Amino acid sequence: MTVAPAIVERLCAAAGPGGWTMDQHDIAPHLVEARGLFRGASPLLLKPPDTAAVATIMAICHETRTKVVPQGGNTGLVGGATPFDGGDEVLLSLARMNRVRAIDALDNTLTVEAGCTLAAVQQAAASADRLFPLRIASEGSCTIGGNLSTNAGGTQVIRYGNTRDLVLGIEAVLPDGRVWNGLRALRKDNTGYDLKQLFIGGEGTLGVITAAVLKLFPRPRDVQTAMVAVPSPAAGIELLSLGRGLTGDQLTAFELMARIGLDFVLRHVPATADPFRDRHDWYALIEVSGGDSPGALRPAMEALLETALERGLAVDAVLAESVAQAQALWRLREDLSDAQKPEGGSIKHDISVPVSRMADFIARADVAVRALVPNCRPVAFGHVGDGNVHFNVSQPVGADRAVFLARWGEVNKVVHDIAAGLDGSISAEHGIGRLKRDELVHYKGAVELDLMRAVKAALDPRGIMNPGKMV
Amino acid sequence: MTVAPAIVERLCAAAGPGGWTMDQHDIAPHLVEARGLFRGASPLLLKPPDTAAVATIMAICHETRTKVVPQGGNTGLVGGATPFDGGDEVLLSLARMNRVRAIDALDNTLTVEAGCTLAAVQQAAASADRLFPLRIASEGSCTIGGNLSTNAGGTQVIRYGNTRDLVLGIEAVLPDGRVWNGLRALRKDNTGYDLKQLFIGGEGTLGVITAAVLKLFPRPRDVQTAMVAVPSPAAGIELLSLGRGLTGDQLTAFELMARIGLDFVLRHVPATADPFRDRHDWYALIEVSGGDSPGALRPAMEALLETALERGLAVDAVLAESVAQAQALWRLREDLSDAQKPEGGSIKHDISVPVSRMADFIARADVAVRALVPNCRPVAFGHVGDGNVHFNVSQPVGADRAVFLARWGEVNKVVHDIAAGLDGSISAEHGIGRLKRDELVHYKGAVELDLMRAVKAALDPRGIMNPGKMV
Numbered sequence: 001m002t003v004a005p006a007i008v009e010r011l012c013a014a015a016g017p018g019g020w021t022m023d024q025h026d027i028a029p030h031l032v033e034a035r036g037l038f039r040g041a042s043p044l045l046l047k048p049p050d051t052a053a054v055a056t057i058m059a060i061c062h063e064t065r066t067k068v069v070p071q072g073g074n075t076g077l078v079g080g081a082t083p084f085d086g087g088d089e090v091l092l093s094l095a096r097m098n099r100v101r102a103i104d105a106l107d108n109t110l111t112v113e114a115g116c117t118l119a120a121v122q123q124a125a126a127s128a129d130r131l132f133p134l135r136i137a138s139e140g141s142c143t144i145g146g147n148l149s150t151n152a153g154g155t156q157v158i159r160y161g162n163t164r165d166l167v168l169g170i171e172a173v174l175p176d177g178r179v180w181n182g183l184r185a186l187r188k189d190n191t192g193y194d195l196k197q198l199f200i201g202g203e204g205t206l207g208v209i210t211a212a213v214l215k216l217f218p219r220p221r222d223v224q225t226a227m228v229a230v231p232s233p234a235a236g237i238e239l240l241s242l243g244r245g246l247t248g249d250q251l252t253a254f255e256l257m258a259r260i261g262l263d264f265v266l267r268h269v270p271a272t273a274d275p276f277r278d279r280h281d282w283y284a285l286i287e288v289s290g291g292d293s294p295g296a297l298r299p300a301m302e303a304l305l306e307t308a309l310e311r312g313l314a315v316d317a318v319l320a321e322s323v324a325q326a327q328a329l330w331r332l333r334e335d336l337s338d339a340q341k342p343e344g345g346s347i348k349h350d351i352s353v354p355v356s357r358m359a360d361f362i363a364r365a366d367v368a369v370r371a372l373v374p375n376c377r378p379v380a381f382g383h384v385g386d387g388n389v390h391f392n393v394s395q396p397v398g399a400d401r402a403v404f405l406a407r408w409g410e411v412n413k414v415v416h417d418i419a420a421g422l423d424g425s426i427s428a429e430h431g432i433g434r435l436k437r438d439e440l441v442h443y444k445g446a447v448e449l450d451l452m453r454a455v456k457a458a459l460d461p462r463g464i465m466n467p468g469k470m471v
Numbered sequence: 472m473t474v475a476p477a478i479v480e481r482l483c484a485a486a487g488p489g490g491w492t493m494d495q496h497d498i499a500p501h502l503v504e505a506r507g508l509f510r511g512a513s514p515l516l517l518k519p520p521d522t523a524a525v526a527t528i529m530a531i532c533h534e535t536r537t538k539v540v541p542q543g544g545n546t547g548l549v550g551g552a553t554p555f556d557g558g559d560e561v562l563l564s565l566a567r568m569n570r571v572r573a574i575d576a577l578d579n580t581l582t583v584e585a586g587c588t589l590a591a592v593q594q595a596a597a598s599a600d601r602l603f604p605l606r607i608a609s610e611g612s613c614t615i616g617g618n619l620s621t622n623a624g625g626t627q628v629i630r631y632g633n634t635r636d637l638v639l640g641i642e643a644v645l646p647d648g649r650v651w652n653g654l655r656a657l658r659k660d661n662t663g664y665d666l667k668q669l670f671i672g673g674e675g676t677l678g679v680i681t682a683a684v685l686k687l688f689p690r691p692r693d694v695q696t697a698m699v700a701v702p703s704p705a706a707g708i709e710l711l712s713l714g715r716g717l718t719g720d721q722l723t724a725f726e727l728m729a730r731i732g733l734d735f736v737l738r739h740v741p742a743t744a745d746p747f748r749d750r751h752d753w754y755a756l757i758e759v760s761g762g763d764s765p766g767a768l769r770p771a772m773e774a775l776l777e778t779a780l781e782r783g784l785a786v787d788a789v790l791a792e793s794v795a796q797a798q799a800l801w802r803l804r805e806d807l808s809d810a811q812k813p814e815g816g817s818i819k820h821d822i823s824v825p826v827s828r829m830a831d832f833i834a835r836a837d838v839a840v841r842a843l844v845p846n847c848r849p850v851a852f853g854h855v856g857d858g859n860v861h862f863n864v865s866q867p868v869g870a871d872r873a874v875f876l877a878r879w880g881e882v883n884k885v886v887h888d889i890a891a892g893l894d895g896s897i898s899a900e901h902g903i904g905r906l907k908r909d910e911l912v913h914y915k916g917a918v919e920l921d922l923m924r925a926v927k928a929a930l931d932p933r934g935i936m937n938p939g940k941m942v
Contacts, residue, residue, distance in 0.1 A: 107858075
C-alpha cells in the first residue's frame with residue numbers, strides 16, 4: 001500500500017514550488033528519530049510555505065483519507081514524528097513556516113510560526129529585552145511547533161511551567177483542512193472550552209499547529225548559579241523546598257545528579273572539571289534568577305547555601321562568581337546525556353513522581369534495576385524540582401551492548417511500575433509517540449483512555465492525523 | 472414537564488439521608504443568581520456526601536436522561552449555575568463535599584473536594600506556611616469546584632495565572648456516572664491529552680468536578696502595596712511594564728481605577744479616605760510580593776515609584792507603611808462593586824483585550840457609551856495587568872433605573888464590538904453561562920463553535936450536563 005500518484009500530484013501542487021520532495025535521499029533523515037529507535041517509510045515530504053497551503057494539504061488528505069505525519073525539528077525521542085513502514089503516510093514538515101509574525105514588549109507576547117526553532121524564539125524575545133523561558137537541550141534544532149505538540153518541559157519549569165503554560169493562543173489546521181484561528185493574545189478569556197489545550201501536547205494527532213502566541217517575561221536582571229553537594233536525594237528535596245521559601249520563589253532551576261553522572265562527564269567531555277575537591281554522592285545544580293539589578297539575588301543565594309550547610313542539607317557548595325563559571329556548572333549537567341554514550345548502551349526513562357516521593361523512587365528503582373541486571377549502572381539525573389528524573393541505566397562495564405539493550409522493555413517495566421506505584425508518570429516530558437503507546441494502555445485507567453479516544457474520534461473522525469501515535 | 476417521581480426517589484436514595492431536599496423554601500436560594508438576572512425552577516436539590524454518591528446520581532440521570540445543573544457557592548454572575556424554568560432539571564450541590572483530603576508542604580500541593588470554599592482552601596494553605604494565590608471578591612462563599620468550573624481569575628493573575636494554572640489534577644464524574652480519577656500531583660506528565668483542561672472552565676457542561684490537586688507556593692515574606700495616581704490609562708500600562716521589569720517580575724497585582732470609582736467608594740463606603748490631597752483622573756493599585764524577608768521588596772518598590780514619577784508615568788504615589796494601610800488601599804478597590812449600587816442601575820462588562828490595547832479600549836468605549844446613553848457614567852476598573860477591565864456603566868444621575876437597564880443588551884453590543892475589534896474577549900473571567908450564550912455565537916468563529924460542539928457531543932452525548940449553558 002502506498003499513496004496514489006494522483007493524490008501525490010495534488011498534494012505537491014498544494015505545497016507549491018519548492019514545497020515538496022519525493023527524493024528518498026532528501027526524505028531519509030525525516031524517517032528516523034535521533035536515537036535510531038524508530039524507522040519508517042514515506043513516499044512524499046511536504047514543506048508548505050504557509051497556513052493556507054497546510055489547509056489545502058489537509059483538505060486533500062481528508063478527502064482521500066491519506067494519513068499525515070507532522071514533523072517539526074524531528075528531535076523528539078519517542079517516535080512521535082516518525083512514520084510507520086507501510087509507506088502510506090505523507091510527511092508534513094513545518095520547517096519553512098519560520099517567521100516571527102509579531103512581537104510586543106508591552107503585551108509581553110510573541111507570535112511565531114510553528115517552524116521557528118526554539119533558539120530563534122528565545123533570540124526574538126531577547127531582542128525585545130524579554131525572556132521566553134523554555135530551555136531544553138535540543139533548542140538549536142527543535143521547533144516551537146514541536147515544543148507545543150509535545151508540551152516540552154526542560155530546566156525552567158519550576159518557575160515558568162511547561163510549554164503549555166507559556167502559550168496564550170494557537171492557530172491550527174484541523175484534520176479536515178479548516179483553519180482554527182485561536183491566535184489570541186489574552187491573559188484572561190473565559191469564552192468556552194480552552195481548545196488549544198487539546199492540541200498542546202496532542203502530539204499531532206488532532207491537527208497541525210501552524211502558529212502560536214507565546215508569553216514573554218521580563219529578562220532577569222540577575223542570575224545566581226550554584227552547585228551543591230547534597231548528602232542524599234531526600235536532602236536535595238528538602239533543599240529545594242527551603243530554596244523556594246528563602247528566595248521568594250525565584251528559584252528557576254533545580255537539577256539533581258548522581259556522582260556517576262559527573263564521572264561520565266569528567267571522563268568524556270573535554271575541558272570539564274570537578275568543582276569540588278572531594279567526591280560526593282549527589283549534587284544539586286541550583287539557579288535563582290530575577291531581581292532588579294545584577295547581584296540583587298546574591299545575598300538570598302548565599303543565605304540559602306549557608307542555611308543548607310547549617311542544617312546538613314548540603315555538604316559543600318560552590319557559588320559561581322561569573323557567567324563563565326555558571327556556564328561551566330551548567331555544562332556538567334547539560335553534557336550528561338552525551339557523556340553516557342561512550343559508556344555503552346543506556347536504557348532511558350523519563351518518569352515523574354510527586355516531588356515528595358522522588359527520593360523514594362530513586363532508592364527503589366536503584367535496587368530493582370540492580371537486581372534485574374547485575375552490575376548495571378543507574379544514572380539518575382534531571383529536573384527534580386518538578387519531580388522529573390531521567391533514570392537512565394547504563395550497561396555493566398564490558399557487557400554486550402546489544403544483549404543489554406534487548407532488555408529495554410523488561411527494565412522499563414520495573415522502573416515504570418515503581419513510578420506508577422508512587423502515583424507517578426511514565427512520561428514526564430517526552431510524550432508517548434510510538435515508544436510508550438502500548439504501555440500507556442497498561443498504565444492509564446480505562447475511563448481516561450475512553451475519554452482520549454472520544455476526543456480523538458470527535459476531532460479526527462477519519463483517523464488520518466499521525467495515526468498509531470499516542471492513542 | 473418535570474422529573475418523574477420514580478426518578479426523584481432513586482436520586483434521593485443515591486444522595487442518602489440529609490443529601491436532598493424537595494422543600495421549595497430550601498431550594499429557592501439555589502434558583503437565582505446573586506444579581507437576580509436569572510431565575511429558574513427545580514423540583515429537587517441533591518447534596519451528595521461523596522464522589523461515589525455523585526457517580527450514582529449521574530448514572531441514574533444518564534439512564535433516565537434527566538438534566539443536571541451542578542452548583543458550587545452560586546456566586547457566579549452569568550447564570551451558569553441557575554436552572555431554566557422548565558422544572559425538569561435537578562440541582563446538584565457539591566456543598567457537602569468540603570473536606571481537605573491532603574496537604575503536602577514538600578510537594579506544594581493541596582488536595583481538596585469541590586465544595587471547599589476558596590477561603591477554606593486559602594486557610595488550609597496558610598496553615599502549612601504556603602500560599603494558594605487565587606483571590607477573588609467572593610472568596611468567603613464561592614467554592615473551589617466553582618472556581619475550577621469557571622476558571623476564576625481575580626487579582627493575582629499577573630503573577631500566578633488563572634485558576635487553570637493552579638491545578639495539577641482533578642477528579643470528575645462523567646455525564647454517564649463513571650469516575651475519572653485524574654487526581655495527579657505531578658508537575659510534568661505528558662501521557663496523552665490534558666483532559667482536565669476541558670473540565671476546567673467547562674462550566675459544568677462536560678461533567679462534575681468533585682476534587683482537585685492544587686498547586687501551592689511559598690508564602691511571600693514581604694508584600695509592598697502602593698496607590699499611584701497616573702495621568703492616563705496609557706501611562707498606567709507603561710507603568711505596569713516598567714514595574715514588571717524593575718521588580719524582577721514580582722508584581723502580583725496591578726489594578727486600574729477611574730476617579731469616578733474612587734468617588735463612589737468615598738461617598739458610599741464608611742471609613743474610607745482619599746489617600747491623596749489632590750484629585751486625579753486615574754489610579755493604579757500596585758502590589759509587589761515575594762522576597763526573602765519583611766521589607767525585602769521595599770527598595771524595589773521605591774525605585775519603581777521614583778522612576779515612574781521621573782518619567783511622568785505617575786503624578787503622585789502613596790506607599791503603604793503598614794498592613795493596615797495596605798488593606799485600606801485595597802478596600803478602595805475591592806469595595807467598588809458594592810459602591811456602584813447606591814448610584815443606581817449599572818450595566819456590567821467583563822472584557823479583556825491585549826494589554827497594549829487597554830488604553831485604546833477604554834477611550835473608545837467611553838466615547839461610544841456616552842454617545843449611546845447621554846450622561847451615563849462609565850466606571851472603568853479592574854485587572855489591567857491582565858488586560859481585563861470591568862467597564863461598568865452607571866446610569867445617568869436621576870434617570871429611571873429600569874429604563875436605563877432595559878438598554879443592557881444595546882450597551883453590551885457597543886462595548887463588546889469594540890473589545891472584539893481589538894482582538895479581545897467578551898468574557899475575561901466570569902464565563903458564558905446563560906448571560907452570554909447567544910453573544911458567543913455572534914463573536915466566536917464557526918470553526919471554534921463546531922469544535923466546542925464536537926467536544927460537548929463526545930463527552931456528553933445525551934446532553935444532560937448543565938444544558939443550555941455556554942454551548
